[in-house]
Amino acid sequence: MNVTFIGAGPGAADLITLRGAKALAEASLVLYAGSLVSKDMLAHCRPEAEIHDTASMNLEEQIEQYRRAQKNGWKVARLHSGDPSIYGAISEQMRALDDLDIPYEVVPGVSSFTASAAVLKASLTRPEISQTIIITRSEGRASAVPEGESLASLAEHGASMAIFLSGAGLIKAIEELLTKLPPQTPAALVCKASWPQEKHHTGTLGTLLEGISPEEWRLSTMLLVGHALVNGEGAASRLYSPEYSHRFRKAARETAKV
Numbered sequence: 001m002n003v004t005f006i007g008a009g010p011g012a013a014d015l016i017t018l019r020g021a022k023a024l025a026e027a028s029l030v031l032y033a034g035s036l037v038s039k040d041m042l043a044h045c046r047p048e049a050e051i052h053d054t055a056s057m058n059l060e061e062q063i064e065q066y067r068r069a070q071k072n073g074w075k076v077a078r079l080h081s082g083d084p085s086i087y088g089a090i091s092e093q094m095r096a097l098d099d100l101d102i103p104y105e106v107v108p109g110v111s112s113f114t115a116s117a118a119v120l121k122a123s124l125t126r127p128e129i130s131q132t133i134i135i136t137r138s139e140g141r142a143s144a145v146p147e148g149e150s151l152a153s154l155a156e157h158g159a160s161m162a163i164f165l166s167g168a169g170l171i172k173a174i175e176e177l178l179t180k181l182p183p184q185t186p187a188a189l190v191c192k193a194s195w196p197q198e199k200h201h202t203g204t205l206g207t208l209l210e211g212i213s214p215e216e217w218r219l220s221t222m223l224l225v226g227h228a229l230v231n232g233e234g235a236a237s238r239l240y241s242p243e244y245s246h247r248f249r250k251a252a253r254e255t256a257k258v
């Protein structure tokens, strides 16, 4: 028996990896976070698989499911939204599995921050603009943000920022960012990237809240911030420049000499 933690991706059933879908199709017991993982994803499961939504279960109740699976020799698929390594609350489950001597593995997934960039057709890195992405979250009731990681202090880097869980604290997050970043800084909200209900809204830190109701952007919303979001600002990467040589391609003028 083993447990596979699977990154389900941002929502759309075809944004799970092939490896994740295979592990899901082999599982006798499937646990999924119903608040964030689309039910469409369950189409990958065997018809006879036992499926539980963990939204209403506490940790001990989930561990009880792992114990049952161990007793029955079942394979378990544990679906987490996006990529399990980001705000996935997997470490407490892994500690319990270690205590029970149950082996586990992790299949990565498409995180909602890259899915949100895809919605905007945006690059989060651009030469001379930003080569760094700060992945962070606004403070929530379930998990405290460590000292030194406030949005204001992270904003000082001027890097691209992907701010998770910002929906409920959107106004506060933007106020905090504006203490360090100019109001002209490009910013975007993406809600439910890849779901049928997907929507997005772009602007600047100074204008983002104009014309929207923050209440409608509470759940499954990503806040992206930074100049890299705006196509057209900054230099192009030299990677595809005809003047640039690298291990796999010679610059045009060097090819001409041959």
Ligand SMILES: C[S@@+](CC[C@H](N)C(=O)[O-])C[C@H]1O[C@@H](n2cnc3c(N)ncnc32)[C@H](O)[C@@H]1O
Pocket (backbone or CB within 6 Å): 010, 011, 036, 080, 081, 082, 083, 084, 085, 086, 087, 088, 110, 111, 112, 113, 115, 116, 163, 164, 165, 166, 167, 190, 191, 192, 193, 194, 195, 219, 220, 221, 222
């Ligand atoms: C508990 S975290 C899980 C993140 C997940 N592990 C990931 O890699 O995307 C939930 C937060 O992720 C973001 N999120 C999840 N799905 C999303 C989606 N489809 N579109 C936009 N943001 C999403 C929202 O900020 C939401 O509050």
